[in-house]
Amino acid sequence: MNKRIFLLLPLLAFVAVGVFFYSALFSDPRELESALVGKPVPDFQLPDLLNPQQQTDVSSFGEGPYLLNVWATWCPTCRAEHEFLNTLAAQGVKIVGLNYKDEPTKARRWLAQLGDPYVLNVLDYEGTFAIDLGVYGAPETFIVDRQGVIQYRHVGDVNVRVWQEKLADLYRQAGE
Amino acid sequence: MSTLYRFCVALIAVIWAVSAQAAIDAYPFEDAAKEAQFRELINEIRCPKCQNQTISDSDAGLAKDLKDKTYEMVQQGASKQQVIDYMVQRYGDFVHYQPPIKQSTWVLWFGPFAFLLIAVVGVMIMIAKKRAPKAAAGQLTDAEKARLQELMKKDDSNS
Known part of the structure; x- marks a missing residue:
């Protein structure tokens, strides 16, 4: 009788492995949790994209909550999310931009043509501030709370679905 | 033939030297x-x-x-x-x-050893089981032998 139970072991092992692999099908290994969650936005000294004579630092972002959006004109997904960022800005969501390793003239033309949802854009031509933020691609969007602490990092485009399912709540909590 | 050979050797040498140079140039150290x-x-x-x-x-x-x-x-x-x-x-x-090594990476570090342990224990159990019945069959206690005799006698008389 006992031996019969042992015969079930391979089946149980198969089911366990199957559940593990099945769940892995729906998780994206490229989505990394930011190491900066719970830490303040690092400081930087970089020019303003629209006015390069003007130096900016972390205090230029002003009071939270805000979204810190990493973008570039060479990034197709940034183009895809731009309309929705315009929509969010129109709804009163505060967005600051980090123009990442981009041509400043192209970036300014992009904002002039597609609309500018950002209250401020930092020109990070070398990508130094981006390294301090742990940025590994574009677009990335950080949710920063009232105390200037990073609460969440979203990798990939911000769209209606992502906003409604996840980011809207986190943004609201960041403002509390 | 020998000129072609020399040319090839020279070409390879130049390509190798250029690529080696490039690798060093990128990050020069003293x-x-x-x-x-x-x-x-x-x-x-x-x-x-x-x-x-x-x-x-x-x-x-x-x-x-x-x-x-x-x-x-x-x-x-x-x-x-x-x-x-x-x-x-x-x-x-x-x-x-x-x-x-921290709690979230325990599976990563110790998982393989855990599986090894399970395998070793499993093999030991299998070996022990194979040996056990043989030893038992050869060595009935006196009481068991008596009972066996009795059962066999009964069986004979029934048939």
Whole structure:
């Protein structure tokens, strides 16, 4: 009788492995949790994209909550999310931009043509501030709370679905 | 024939020399110890963009930025641990190919040994079981022998 139970072991092992692999099908290994969650936005000294004579630092972002959006004109997904960022800005969501390793003239033309949802854009031509933020691609969007602490990092485009399912709540909590 | 051979050898030599030159030129070092440390680091730091490659292997823009940063820090005299700490602070444990031992990485570090232990215990149980019945069959106690005799007699008388 006992031996019969042992015969079930391979089946149980198969089911366990199957559940593990099945769940892995729906998780994206490229989505990394930011190491900066719970830490303040690092400081930087970089020019303003629209006015390069003007130096900016972390205090230029002003009071939270805000979204810190990493973008570039060479990034197709940034183009895809731009309309929705315009929509969010129109709804009163505060967005600051980090123009990442981009041509400043192209970036300014992009904002002039597609609309500018950002209250401020930092020109990070070398990508130094981006390294301090742990940025590994574009677009990335950080949710920063009232105390200037990073609460969440979203990798990939911000769209209606992502906003409604996840980011809207986190943004609201960041403002509390 | 010999001119063609010489030409080929010369061509290979030139290509090799140019590529070797390029590899050295990218990150020139005067201090051999620093260069060794740099090579070790870029083969241990994982590219966050193009996963499963070190920043040494990868051609991604970010990998180059991180190599540049590593070069700058090593040139300024940073220790190996300082460079790794710098990267982990920004990109998390993911960025280092030798993850630290902590609760979330226990499965990673000790999982294989756990499976080995299960296998060893399993094999030991199997061996023990194979031996046990043989030993028992050969050695009935006197009481058991008497009972066996009795049962066999009964069986005979029934038939």
